[in-house]
Amino acid sequence: MIESLARLKRHAAAPWAGAAIVALALLALPFALAAVGTAWVRITNLAILFVFLSLGLNIVVGFAGLLDLGYVAFYAVGAYVYALLASPHFGIHWPFWAILPLGAAVAALFGVLIGAPTLKLRGDYLAIVTLGFGEIVRIFLNNLSQPVNITNGPQGIARIDPFRLGGIDFSKSDSFLGLTFSGPIKYYYLLLAVLLAVIFINVRLQNSRIGRAWEAIREDEIAARAMGIDTTRVKLLAFAMGATFGGVAGGMFSAIQGFVSPESFVLVESIMVVSMVVLGGMGNIWGVILGAVLLSFVPEILRFTVEPAQKQLFGRMIIEPEVIRMLIFGFALVLVMTLRPGGLWPSAVRKRELAERKP
Amino acid sequence: MDVFIQQVINGLTLGAVYAMVALGYTMVYGIIQLINFAHGEVVMVGAMVAFSVIGALAPSGLPPLAIVLVAAGCAIPVCMLIGYAMERAAYRPLRGAPRLAPLITAIGVSIILQHLAMLIWSRNPLAFPQIIKVESYHFAGATITSVQIAILSISLAMMAGLAALVYRTRLGTAMRATAHNPQVAGLMGIDANRIIALTFVIGAALAAVAGVMVASYYGIAHYAMGSQLGLKAFCAAVLGGIGNIPGAMLGGVLLGVVEALGAGYIGDLTGNMFGSNYQDVFAFIVLIAVLVLRPSGLLGERVGDRA
Numbered sequence: 001m002i003e004s005l006a007r008l009k010r011h012a013a014a015p016w017a018g019a020a021i022v023a024l025a026l027l028a029l030p031f032a033l034a035a036v037g038t039a040w041v042r043i044t045n046l047a048i049l050f051v052f053l054s055l056g057l058n059i060v061v062g063f064a065g066l067l068d069l070g071y072v073a074f075y076a077v078g079a080y081v082y083a084l085l086a087s088p089h090f091g092i093h094w095p096f097w098a099i100l101p102l103g104a105a106v107a108a109l110f111g112v113l114i115g116a117p118t119l120k121l122r123g124d125y126l127a128i129v130t131l132g133f134g135e136i137v138r139i140f141l142n143n144l145s146q147p148v149n150i151t152n153g154p155q156g157i158a159r160i161d162p163f164r165l166g167g168i169d170f171s172k173s174d175s176f177l178g179l180t181f182s183g184p185i186k187y188y189y190l191l192l193a194v195l196l197a198v199i200f201i202n203v204r205l206q207n208s209r210i211g212r213a214w215e216a217i218r219e220d221e222i223a224a225r226a227m228g229i230d231t232t233r234v235k236l237l238a239f240a241m242g243a244t245f246g247g248v249a250g251g252m253f254s255a256i257q258g259f260v261s262p263e264s265f266v267l268v269e270s271i272m273v274v275s276m277v278v279l280g281g282m283g284n285i286w287g288v289i290l291g292a293v294l295l296s297f298v299p300e301i302l303r304f305t306v307e308p309a310q311k312q313l314f315g316r317m318i319i320e321p322e323v324i325r326m327l328i329f330g331f332a333l334v335l336v337m338t339l340r341p342g343g344l345w346p347s348a349v350r351k352r353e354l355a356e357r358k359p
Numbered sequence: 360m361d362v363f364i365q366q367v368i369n370g371l372t373l374g375a376v377y378a379m380v381a382l383g384y385t386m387v388y389g390i391i392q393l394i395n396f397a398h399g400e401v402v403m404v405g406a407m408v409a410f411s412v413i414g415a416l417a418p419s420g421l422p423p424l425a426i427v428l429v430a431a432g433c434a435i436p437v438c439m440l441i442g443y444a445m446e447r448a449a450y451r452p453l454r455g456a457p458r459l460a461p462l463i464t465a466i467g468v469s470i471i472l473q474h475l476a477m478l479i480w481s482r483n484p485l486a487f488p489q490i491i492k493v494e495s496y497h498f499a500g501a502t503i504t505s506v507q508i509a510i511l512s513i514s515l516a517m518m519a520g521l522a523a524l525v526y527r528t529r530l531g532t533a534m535r536a537t538a539h540n541p542q543v544a545g546l547m548g549i550d551a552n553r554i555i556a557l558t559f560v561i562g563a564a565l566a567a568v569a570g571v572m573v574a575s576y577y578g579i580a581h582y583a584m585g586s587q588l589g590l591k592a593f594c595a596a597v598l599g600g601i602g603n604i605p606g607a608m609l610g611g612v613l614l615g616v617v618e619a620l621g622a623g624y625i626g627d628l629t630g631n632m633f634g635s636n637y638q639d640v641f642a643f644i645v646l647i648a649v650l651v652l653r654p655s656g657l658l659g660e661r662v663g664d665r666a
Contacts, residue, residue: 132643333467
């Protein structure tokens with residue numbers, strides 16, 4: 001059995017066959033999930049959004065080695081750009097394909113704005129400044145309801161337009177080939193398509209001239225500069241690129257949820273994305289995806305296991321699943337960094353670098 | 360003018376608390392160049408422990424001052440223990456690892472402490488028992504309360520004590536030597552690990568006192584109070600020049616005054632475009648301004664280490 005498997009693996013068509021199986025599984029997934037409950041399709045969609053976010057942050061943290069603790073700010077910018085330009089709040093209803101690039105561009109602009117003054121500083125300062133920046137964005141979103149009502153304050157913006165493409169409205173159900181495609185399932189396929197593009201861009205970026213420059217800076221900034229890399233410009237590029245992904249994810253989040261408020265863009269979200277990147281394996285695209293998927297589903301799985309288990313054992317809830325989730329994040333961060341600094345699925349280069357202790 | 364004096368008094372009080380917390384950041388940074396991200400949570404634990412002790416002792420009929428002292432007396436050792444534990448478990452194993460690593464464990468420790476506190480106490484803000492009667496004194500059109508006076512004098516005394524410890528004792532000399540060059544300090548017979556652990560413990564003790572003070576000042580303790588406070592104190596430490604002990608004191612007081620004055624005047628200055636709800640933004644603006652204009656801070660002697 002094992003021998004035949006090994007022989008199969010060596011076969012030239014094996015990678016293609018594997019990819020085809022994965023593709024089929026991904027295509028069939030929403031219908032399987034919908035059979036359990038539509039909620040699971042929505043959860044999966046959110047998980048894919050978190051994969052976007054993690055991949056975006058991975059460019060900054062994993063590739064370029066800059067710790068950004070305010071990443072959720074770019075997510076917020078993308079979400080609010082979409083919400084403002086496609087909702088009754090201002091009465092503007094632009095199509096999504098016009099707003100998403102705009103949101104990405106605005107997020108990138110914010111990335112440059114925050115990066116330009118701070119990127120020449122050392123990494124740990126950067127972490128705190130970005131954290132502060134994330135807080136500033138949230139405070140502004142909360143308070144820019146007066147004197148001119150821009151963000152509608154803590155109430156947030158509701159009734160945001162869903163995606164519409166031709167005759168397809170992503171918030172409604174459609175029948176096609178005898179299958180019923182509900183709103184979340186349509187979003188799932190859209191997200192899956194974008195995900196493919198995002199992964200492709202990330203893989204190409206990592207192996208590009210810029211990707212190698214990022215890696216060089218991460219390993220040794222002084223040496224990188226000596227090799228002729230314009231470190232500030234390249235770091236700024238990493239920041240802007242990461243922010244772009246955040247902006248796109250934010251716009252899609254806005255449309256899928258139909259509602260945004262500052263509540264969705266708190267510090268904990270930034271930390272969650274950092275956890276996903278670190279736990280999965282900084283710098284390794286596949287590891288980061290694994291981390292994002294795992295940590296997105298952990299709270300849901302906890303909700304379905306811990307709650308009933310506690311009610312059975314003690315008759316009431318003693319520890320809320322939310323708290324358990326955060327404790328798991330916390331311990332995971334500490335344990336991963338001390339025991340397995342490369343994460344669950346480490347990138348080969350990063351692993352070598354982290355294992356090497358300076359005296 | 361009255362508003363000005365009042366806001367300066369409020370700012371000084373808040374600034375004294377910031378300074379106490381900032382000292383913890385700056386001492387640790389000075390010695391191992393690590394931003395102890397979880398330091399703010401130690402402040403929170405201090406406040407929470409004091410809350411429990413005061414709540415337990417309040418019905419006993421002891422004099423209020425004694426209760427507060429006992430509360431602080433319990434909060435300090437608990438926080439010292441936490442400071443020691445986190446250094447041992449989360450930072451020491453990573454000594455010599457890339458800089459990103461301890462920063463990430465620090466975030467982990469911070470999350471753990473916050474949510475453990477949420478489990479033990481509650482997710483709701485806890486009203487801090489006001490057992491000492493607050494007296495108000497009026498002068499020059501402004502009001503200062505007995506709590507404010509207490510905070511100012513206690514923090515002044517503690518900072519003086521810390522300065523004496525660092526600049527006048529053998530332990531202080533060892534700390535400064537380790538900060539300067541751990542290898543050479545080791546050759547001189549200083550146990551660097553012990554000194555680093557002690558630095559964490561001393562910082563945690565200051566944080567505990569700051570926690571008790573800030574909770575009794577605002578009358579509220581909350582499991583998430585540490586992160587905001589810690590961030591601002593970090594801004595204060597950077598403003599003064601991180602790694603520099605007098606700098607942290609100066610930075611804390613300055614930041615407190617800037618925040619209070621900013622909150623007091625922002626409405627007038629911007630024609631009521633922005634209100635005092637933007638108070639929390641000032642600390643970060645100060646931080647970014649300092650990092651851009653003078654990364655070494657006001658009193659920092661090292662020119663920003665830009666590698």
